[in-house]
Amino acid sequence: MLALFYIFIGVAIGVSFWQITRILNLRGVIATDKDNQQQGKNALLFMVFLYAIMIYCLISLNVIMLPEAASFEGEHDDNLFNISFWLIGIVQFIMQFLIFFFTFKYKGSQERKAKFYADSHKLEFIWTVTPAIVLVGLIGYGLWQWNNVMDLSNEEDAIVIEVYSQQFRWDARYAGEDKSLGLGNVNFIKGINTMGVDMSDKRSQDDIQVTELYLPVGRKVHFKFRSQDVLHSAYMPHFRAQMNCVPGMVTEFGFTPKYTTEEMRLQPEVMEKTKGINKIRREKGEDPYEFNYLLLCNKICGASHYNMQMKITVVEEDEYKKWIAEQPTLASVINQ
Amino acid sequence: MSEHHHKETFVTKYLFTQDHKMISKQFLVTGMFMGIIGVFMSMLFRLQLAWPEKSFSIIEAFLGPHQIDGVMNPDMYLALVTIHGTIMVFFVLTAGLSGTFSNLLIPLQIGARDMASGFLNMVSYWLFFLSSVIMVISLFVEAGPASAGWTIYPPLSALPQAIPGSGTGMTLWLVSMAIFIASSLIGSLNYIATVLNLRTKGMKMTRLPLTIWAFFVTAIIGVVSFPVLLSAALLLIFDRSFGTSFYLSDIFISGEVLHYQGGSPVLYEHLFWFLGHPEVYIILLPALGITSEIISTNSRKPIFGYRAMIGSILAIAFLSTIVWGHHMFVSGMNPFLGSVFTFTTLLIAIPSAVKAFNYVTTLWKGNLQLNPAMLFSIGLVSTFVTGGLTGLVLGDSALDIAIHDTYFVVAHFHLVMGVSALFGMFAGVYHWFPKMYGKMLNKTLGYWHFWLTIICAYGVFWPMHFIGLAGLPRRYYTNTNFPMFDDIADVNVVITMFALVGGLAQLIFLANYFISIYRGKEAPQNPWKSNTLEWTTPVEHIHGNWPGKIPEVHRWPYDYSKKVDPNDDESDYLTGEDFIPQTTPLLTNEEPS
Numbered sequence: 001m002l003a004l005f006y007i008f009i010g011v012a013i014g015v016s017f018w019q020i021t022r023i024l025n026l027r028g029v030i031a032t033d034k035d036n037q038q039q040g041k042n043a044l045l046f047m048v049f050l051y052a053i054m055i056y057c058l059i060s061l062n063v064i065m066l067p068e069a070a071s072f073e074g075e076h077d078d079n080l081f082n083i084s085f086w087l088i089g090i091v092q093f094i095m096q097f098l099i100f101f102f103t104f105k106y107k108g109s110q111e112r113k114a115k116f117y118a119d120s121h122k123l124e125f126i127w128t129v130t131p132a133i134v135l136v137g138l139i140g141y142g143l144w145q146w147n148n149v150m151d152l153s154n155e156e157d158a159i160v161i162e163v164y165s166q167q168f169r170w171d172a173r174y175a176g177e178d179k180s181l182g183l184g185n186v187n188f189i190k191g192i193n194t195m196g197v198d199m200s201d202k203r204s205q206d207d208i209q210v211t212e213l214y215l216p217v218g219r220k221v222h223f224k225f226r227s228q229d230v231l232h233s234a235y236m237p238h239f240r241a242q243m244n245c246v247p248g249m250v251t252e253f254g255f256t257p258k259y260t261t262e263e264m265r266l267q268p269e270v271m272e273k274t275k276g277i278n279k280i281r282r283e284k285g286e287d288p289y290e291f292n293y294l295l296l297c298n299k300i301c302g303a304s305h306y307n308m309q310m311k312i313t314v315v316e317e318d319e320y321k322k323w324i325a326e327q328p329t330l331a332s333v334i335n336q
Numbered sequence: 337m338s339e340h341h342h343k344e345t346f347v348t349k350y351l352f353t354q355d356h357k358m359i360s361k362q363f364l365v366t367g368m369f370m371g372i373i374g375v376f377m378s379m380l381f382r383l384q385l386a387w388p389e390k391s392f393s394i395i396e397a398f399l400g401p402h403q404i405d406g407v408m409n410p411d412m413y414l415a416l417v418t419i420h421g422t423i424m425v426f427f428v429l430t431a432g433l434s435g436t437f438s439n440l441l442i443p444l445q446i447g448a449r450d451m452a453s454g455f456l457n458m459v460s461y462w463l464f465f466l467s468s469v470i471m472v473i474s475l476f477v478e479a480g481p482a483s484a485g486w487t488i489y490p491p492l493s494a495l496p497q498a499i500p501g502s503g504t505g506m507t508l509w510l511v512s513m514a515i516f517i518a519s520s521l522i523g524s525l526n527y528i529a530t531v532l533n534l535r536t537k538g539m540k541m542t543r544l545p546l547t548i549w550a551f552f553v554t555a556i557i558g559v560v561s562f563p564v565l566l567s568a569a570l571l572l573i574f575d576r577s578f579g580t581s582f583y584l585s586d587i588f589i590s591g592e593v594l595h596y597q598g599g600s601p602v603l604y605e606h607l608f609w610f611l612g613h614p615e616v617y618i619i620l621l622p623a624l625g626i627t628s629e630i631i632s633t634n635s636r637k638p639i640f641g642y643r644a645m646i647g648s649i650l651a652i653a654f655l656s657t658i659v660w661g662h663h664m665f666v667s668g669m670n671p672f673l674g675s676v677f678t679f680t681t682l683l684i685a686i687p688s689a690v691k692a693f694n695y696v697t698t699l700w701k702g703n704l705q706l707n708p709a710m711l712f713s714i715g716l717v718s719t720f721v722t723g724g725l726t727g728l729v730l731g732d733s734a735l736d737i738a739i740h741d742t743y744f745v746v747a748h749f750h751l752v753m754g755v756s757a758l759f760g761m762f763a764g765v766y767h768w769f770p771k772m773y774g775k776m777l778n779k780t781l782g783y784w785h786f787w788l789t790i791i792c793a794y795g796v797f798w799p800m801h802f803i804g805l806a807g808l809p810r811r812y813y814t815n816t817n818f819p820m821f822d823d824i825a826d827v828n829v830v831i832t833m834f835a836l837v838g839g840l841a842q843l844i845f846l847a848n849y850f851i852s853i854y855r856g857k858e859a860p861q862n863p864w865k866s867n868t869l870e871w872t873t874p875v876e877h878i879h880g881n882w883p884g885k886i887p888e889v890h891r892w893p894y895d896y897s898k899k900v901d902p903n904d905d906e907s908d909y910l911t912g913e914d915f916i917p918q919t920t921p922l923l924t925n926e927e928p929s
Contacts, residue, residue, distance in 0.1 A: 248585030
């Protein structure tokens with residue numbers, strides 16, 4: 001079988017070489033009117049192809065895209081994204097039309113004379129000022145939203161969670177009842193103290209170390225990120241959240257979950273995507289998939305970068321309280 | 337000079353030559369060789385992404401110890417994307433593009449006998465050659481080549497414990513890049529000196545072809561930003577080999593705490609991107625310059641808004657040095673900086689939009705000669721618009737959070753700087769091949785090459801935006817560990833197929849190129865009926881470019897289809913031809929354009 005394949009490749013190469021030398025013997029080098037005709041038509045055909053692939057992807061790949069933001073902060077992200085997307089979409093469709101239609105329409109011939117048109121201050125003024133005005137709007141909205149997202153001051157009620165990364169796993173530490181995390185440093189890593197928490201720090205005692213995140217819906221979560229070896233990035237796409245984990249410093253991010261995992265599973269967008277995924281999984285004989293929020297590593301960190309994830313479950317407040325009460329504190333685990 | 341021919345040996349003519357025309361060919365062929373490696377690597381890792389568990393004999397044959405039964409190792413996957421990025425960005429699209437066309441065109445288009453320093457020009461090429469050799473050697477070290485991504489962020493790039501490629505492979509990578517930077521700096525200084533000092537009589541800065549403006553400004557950006565990358569690389573070498581802590585702090589790896597204290601990887605990111613972002617324009621501006629020239633010539637029309645084009649090149653160059661932070665919105669830097677960088681980044685959209693609109697207006701009511709070079713230039717405008725527009729999403733810090741480092745970014749930059757710059761490079765080769773070899777490239781093969789390439793480019797990168805919007809991070813060896821990405825498997829297969837066809841289509845170009853050198857049709861002196869000075873030189877290469885005196889310049893380079901009556905498009909051409917070379921003195925009663 002393989003031998004046949006190699007023979008086939010050999011023949012294919014031979015034939016292409018023969019064809020190429022044949023074409024080279026034609027020795028055509030500069031476009032003639034006939035070429036301009038043909039290539040002008042090709043430009044039009046290509047435009048049809050381009051529009052087809054653009055529209056096809058926009059429609060048929062809509063289902064694979066991330067669902068609506070699952071955090072309150074993400075609402076404006078989605079909004080701004082939609083505005084930007086419509087805007088660039090319209091400009092894209094118009095510009096590509098002009099480029100390839102002009103190529104077709106003004107294809108050269110001996111009879112044509114090009115218009116000598118070197119300058120127009122009016123036109124140039126228009127297309128400098130129009131993008132500028134549009135950008136002022138986009139920048140304004142974007143900066144306002146950026147400040148919204150990145151502002152982590154005045155949040156009395158927030159849950160403080162440290163997300164801790166290492167090759168190739170995630171851990172997390174809840175601040176516990178005092179809402180304050182004990183100090184951490186790699187020098188304290190020893191035995192079961194895998195996150196390097198300073199146990200002589202009073203604030204560490206009630207901290208809770210877990211391998212999976214539980215978040216109550218509707219309450220701000222204040223994340224602090226640490227890394228013990230290389231750069232990682234905590235990417236929580238459903239919440240429109242991402243922050244690098246940098247060895248030697250603590251980085252921060254925050255958001256407020258909007259839907260519980262259960263609610264999210266019942267969203268039409270999510271249900272449709274899940275249905276599509278499960279159809280594929282059934283064909284391959286794999287277990288069905290159920291929607292879960294995830295935290296993924298999104299900064300190249302080594303061989304198993306592609307498999308560094310942590311499950312996030314968003315639940316109602318009382319369920320969260322029940323769960324957190326069941327988790328042992330660091331004092332009870334490490335100091336024994 | 338041409339009057340006294342000194343005897344040339346093979347070594348002085350083809351190897352250690354100081355003639356800019358030969359050096360430009362050396363750059364091009366070396367760049368093409370590296371390009372073949374870079375593109376081939378992308379085909380290998382596209383196979384892995386489309387069919388993660390499948391065994392391929394081609395992978396078995398090429399990856400040696402870095403594969404098991406025809407399935408590549410995760411380490412090797414990362415190495416391939418790292419080296420693919422490095423080679424394409426630096427070796428192909430910086431040295432291969434800028435090195436080739438700056439060398440070829442600067443002296444020829446400004447009317448100089450050679451570069452300001454032929455010797456430094458030669459040194460620049462041989463340093464580039466050396467760095468290419470070292471980069472290729474690094475592919476064969478036992479633990480594998482550098483694999484921390486082309487941005488080589490420490491600590492991953494600093495610690496061999498973190499990834500095997502950060503051992504000898506990374507050392508060679510750094511040495512190669514340091515030499516590369518030296519080469520690039522020497523080249524750039526030479527370009528700047530030449531453009532400023534060696535213009536022929538009458539060649540005012542406002543009469544320079546836009547190609548030269550682009551190469552000139554590119555060289556300035558290079559001189560401003562490449563030294564910063566050199567310092568970043570040097571500090572990394574110190575951290576790796578001499579125990580300093582510029583970038584490293586508080587690290588626990590393979591069961592022990594390392595001694596590093598007080599450094600920060602964020603510092604490295606700042607230094608890297610201070611080059612890294614201008615680098616995008618170091619790649620793109622020459623391509624845009626080439627395109628401006630080719631679109632104007634083949635439209636038989638002046639480039640629309642010559643001064644606005646120069647203005648936008650300068651504006652892009654200036655802005656490019658103050659936007660690097662948009663690669664670092666989620667790096668942990670102060671959010672206020674994020675605001676500043678969002679602002680400056682989105683401003684770049686304005687000069688870029690001006691350029692795109694000016695290209696389209698140049699096409700409008702032209703007499704388009706659809707040569708392969710022209711098609712590639714039009715293709716560049718198309719991909720530049722498509723890729724540039726998504727920059728509005730990525731440059732906005734608030735939106736970037738959600739799609740940073742996903743395939744959306746990969747699609748964006750491949751279109752806007754990868755494919756666009758490659759199209760510019762191809763356009764340049766098709767257009768100036770007669771000037772390089774005295775032969776013409778075959779147009780039929782050129783047409784096949786163009787249409788296959790642009791179809792595949794869109795086939796690869798348009799769907800890729802959507803898997804990015806599905807939240808798929810880049811640099812994942814496979815996404816099979818995430819059921820939430822199961823539904824993009826088909827898209828990955830389609831992308832890979834387009835990538836394979838697109839990669840193989842480049843063979844058409846290679847065949848056309850190398851066969852035409854020997855068997856191509858003899859080139860006429862001015863095949864494209866162009867105005868610029870390089871077409872006044874004889875087809876045969878001679879030292880000093882012009883046999884007699886250097887021609888004098890009397891007008892700007894874009895007097896195409898200038899009419900007797902400026903207000904009547906159908907009136908006769910001013911000189912009876914639809915082009916007026918720069919060497920033609922102003923006619924009586926002629927308004928200078």
